[in-house]
Amino acid sequence: MDYSRFFSDDVPSFMRSPVREIFRKVDLSAIFSFAGGYPSAETFPLDGMGALAEAVVRKYGAKSMQYGATQGVPELRELIARRNGVSIENVQITTSSQQGIDVCTRILANPGDVVEVTAPTYLGALQSFRAYRAEAVTEEGLAGRKPKFFYVIPDFGNPSGETMTLEERKDLVERARREDFLIVEDSPYRELRYEGEDVPTIYSLAPERTLHLGSFSKVFAPGFRLGWILGPQELLEQIYICKQALDLCPPVFDQYMAAEFLGSGELDRNLLKTRELYRGRRDIMLGLLEKYMPEGVTWTHPEGGLFLFVTLPEGVDTVKMYDTALSEGVAYVAGSFFFADGSHCNTMRLNFSYIDMDRMEPGVKLLSDVIRRSL
Numbered sequence: 001m002d003y004s005r006f007f008s009d010d011v012p013s014f015m016r017s018p019v020r021e022i023f024r025k026v027d028l029s030a031i032f033s034f035a036g037g038y039p040s041a042e043t044f045p046l047d048g049m050g051a052l053a054e055a056v057v058r059k060y061g062a063k064s065m066q067y068g069a070t071q072g073v074p075e076l077r078e079l080i081a082r083r084n085g086v087s088i089e090n091v092q093i094t095t096s097s098q099q100g101i102d103v104c105t106r107i108l109a110n111p112g113d114v115v116e117v118t119a120p121t122y123l124g125a126l127q128s129f130r131a132y133r134a135e136a137v138t139e140e141g142l143a144g145r146k147p148k149f150f151y152v153i154p155d156f157g158n159p160s161g162e163t164m165t166l167e168e169r170k171d172l173v174e175r176a177r178r179e180d181f182l183i184v185e186d187s188p189y190r191e192l193r194y195e196g197e198d199v200p201t202i203y204s205l206a207p208e209r210t211l212h213l214g215s216f217s218k219v220f221a222p223g224f225r226l227g228w229i230l231g232p233q234e235l236l237e238q239i240y241i242c243k244q245a246l247d248l249c250p251p252v253f254d255q256y257m258a259a260e261f262l263g264s265g266e267l268d269r270n271l272l273k274t275r276e277l278y279r280g281r282r283d284i285m286l287g288l289l290e291k292y293m294p295e296g297v298t299w300t301h302p303e304g305g306l307f308l309f310v311t312l313p314e315g316v317d318t319v320k321m322y323d324t325a326l327s328e329g330v331a332y333v334a335g336s337f338f339f340a341d342g343s344h345c346n347t348m349r350l351n352f353s354y355i356d357m358d359r360m361e362p363g364v365k366l367l368s369d370v371i372r373r374s375l
């Protein structure tokens with residue numbers, strides 16, 4: 001039966017994630033994968049998980065399995081508020097930061113509205129903007145139109161790996177105030193810094209017009225699907241109402257697990273190990289690119305996060321090259337997927353957190369060979 005006549009007008013705008021399509025088709029353990037944004041399983045606190053779950057049951061009992069408040073359980077909101085130096089009223093727990101992006105778009109954007117993005121930007125955000133029929137454009141594409149909000153990943157961007165300087169953040173805030181638009185600051189990698197100094201969040205520079213999205217995915221475990229939004233109470237109120245229709249409340253047991261993990265100091269202890277592990281992988285990755293990549297190939301040098309972004313000579317098409325790479329056993333994500341206009345076909349995103357240390361060298365060597373042959 002053809003069901004298309006039943007679908008809403010939004011459905012044709014939905015966009016598949018090419019990254020998730022890769023995972024559908026490929027057994028990641030059978031290839032050298034630099035494709036996904038997966039954390040290393042080594043960073044999951046598996047050994048302490050049983051004890052953590054027992055502590056949650058002992059402390060919260062049946063409450064840990066009951067429906068909870070739509071804003072999130074107060075214990076977790078309070079801990080996040082304290083960690084970020086804000087009041088609990090400025091914290092909304094989300095069922096991950098992907099939901100944070102979606103819910104912000106849902107309360108802010110009408111079909112046809114303009115959302116300003118950087119180039120490149122996070123593919124999952126482009127999917128949300130498309131789903132609400134908002135138009136994602138870069139500053140050059142605005143053509144005099146005013147954005148409803150600016151979506152930005154200022155810390156170790158996905159896919160670029162790059163970080164906005166304080167000056168750039170101040171300039172953005174100044175422009176947002178002058179031109180009167182909001183800022184959605186998506187920062188799931190903020191705590192994964194391997195060198196250099198923290199740069200103040202955009203939220204701290206403009207709390208009155210910023211929604212800041214955080215996530216437990218890269219510092220605890222993505223399977224728990226937990227994140228948070230910091231923002232002005234009036235905006236969070238709309239998000240709260242909207243979330244009632246979405247999921248009633250974020251997963252309660254998971255929130256108590258996160259509260260115990262964070263409140264006991266275990267999260268910070270685990271973060272030290274996680275940063276150490278990823279710093280090592282980033283350094284190895286940078287060294288291997290230097291050793292194997294053909295001349296004319298350049299890449300970013302991220303101070304943190306999970307990705308670096310590679311630019312190949314003009315004329316190479318990484319979408320076309322992908323099937324060859326995969327058939328030879330190596331995966332990446334073509335960079336053009338991260339550009340709202342599908343440009344920059346000669347780029348790719350490489351993840352360095354997921355692949356085992358001893359598989360990095362053969363993987364980069366293989367990828368370099370595929371690239372060399374396509375030049």
Ligand SMILES: Cc1ncc(COP(=O)(O)O)c(C=O)c1O
Pocket residue numbers: 037095096097098099122124153158186188214215216217222225226227
């Ligand atoms: C920039 C950015 N935002 C949001 C997400 C979604 O993360 P989660 O929904 O697991 O919190 C990701 C995931 O990779 C990301 O890179």
